Amino acid sequence: MSVQKQIKRLTAPDIRARKSGDPIVCLTSYHAHTARVLDEHCDVILVGDSLGMVMHGLETTVPVTLDMMILQGRAVMRGSQRALVVVDMPFGCYEASKEEAFHSCVRVLKETGCGAVKLEGGVRMAETIRFLVERGVPVMAHIGMTPQAINTLGSFRARGREEADWGPIEEDARAVDNAGAFAIVVEAVAEPLARKITADCRAPTIGIGASIACDGQVLVLEDMLGLSPRVPKFVKQYADLGPSIGKAVEAYAQEVRARTFPGPDHVYGMKKPSA
Ligand code: KIV
Numbered sequence: 001m002s003v004q005k006q007i008k009r010l011t012a013p014d015i016r017a018r019k020s021g022d023p024i025v026c027l028t029s030y031h032a033h034t035a036r037v038l039d040e041h042c043d044v045i046l047v048g049d050s051l052g053m054v055m056h057g058l059e060t061t062v063p064v065t066l067d068m069m070i071l072q073g074r075a076v077m078r079g080s081q082r083a084l085v086v087v088d089m090p091f092g093c094y095e096a097s098k099e100e101a102f103h104s105c106v107r108v109l110k111e112t113g114c115g116a117v118k119l120e121g122g123v124r125m126a127e128t129i130r131f132l133v134e135r136g137v138p139v140m141a142h143i144g145m146t147p148q149a150i151n152t153l154g155s156f157r158a159r160g161r162e163e164a165d166w167g168p169i170e171e172d173a174r175a176v177d178n179a180g181a182f183a184i185v186v187e188a189v190a191e192p193l194a195r196k197i198t199a200d201c202r203a204p205t206i207g208i209g210a211s212i213a214c215d216g217q218v219l220v221l222e223d224m225l226g227l228s229p230r231v232p233k234f235v236k237q238y239a240d241l242g243p244s245i246g247k248a249v250e251a252y253a254q255e256v257r258a259r260t261f262p263g264p265d266h267v268y269g270m271k272k273p274s275a
Pocket of ligand 1: 028046047048049050051088142185208218219220
């Protein structure tokens with residue numbers, strides 16, 4: 001009899017319970033192979049709509065579609081076993097009404113098998129978040145700099161760097177917290193404001209450019225690995241893989257041109273004829 005060891009996946013309530021506890025480790029992934037690597041080290045894997053910029057070379061996340069998110073969400077679920085997988089809701093599939101948001105989220109949960117969704121917006125999305133949570137959709141909120149709003153915000157600059165600007169961001173945090181978000185991504189927000197929001201909210205905050213004061217951190221994987229051509233100030237590069245990949249590709253190209261690859265180790269010989 002074979003005994004299969006089942007690895008239990010983390011859930012949205014597990015992450016919510018980490019408020020003020022061990023820091024929550026989160027990175028983005030859009031592929032099965034990177035998800036497999038992240039799964040050993042991360043509590044949460046975010047299938048971010050940043051995939052539009054990272055995988056497809058788009059200028060912003062605005063053109064990303066629900067089908068794109070579902071395809072990559074499935075890939076990440078196949079590659080991971082333990083981390084909570086959160087799939088981003090792309091621009092245009094959840095803002096018009098709470099019913100529209102529910103139908104889009106249900107597609108994501110059913111078609112990917114992921115454990116939660118993320119959506120951008122504070123006060124304006126609070127009613128929708130409550131509606132979703134009451135109907136079984138765990139929601140990670142995203143406030144501060146919200147990239148999907150680039151066309152109304154005008155730039156990706158940091159928020160809350162003057163105290164006079166804190167009010168609306170604090171209200172956003174309070175609104176999504178009260179609506180039942182299990183975690184709140186806080187993006188590109190001045191440290192003292194991130195600290196205050198973290199202290200005031202019951203849900204854990206996950207910072208990206210929002211300081212050590214948050215309950216956890218998230219970065220775009222390709223940014224921290226040195227694969228992105230431009231990165232925001234808040235990104236620490238933990239590796240510089242761009243030049244290493246360039247060198248490997250250069251060596252391959254040289255060997256193909258010199259007819260030294262494939263060598264004897266990389267070809268199939270003939271099977272010995274059976275006696
Ligand atoms: O899309 C994304 O990758 C994100 C993170 C940067 C938080 O939303």
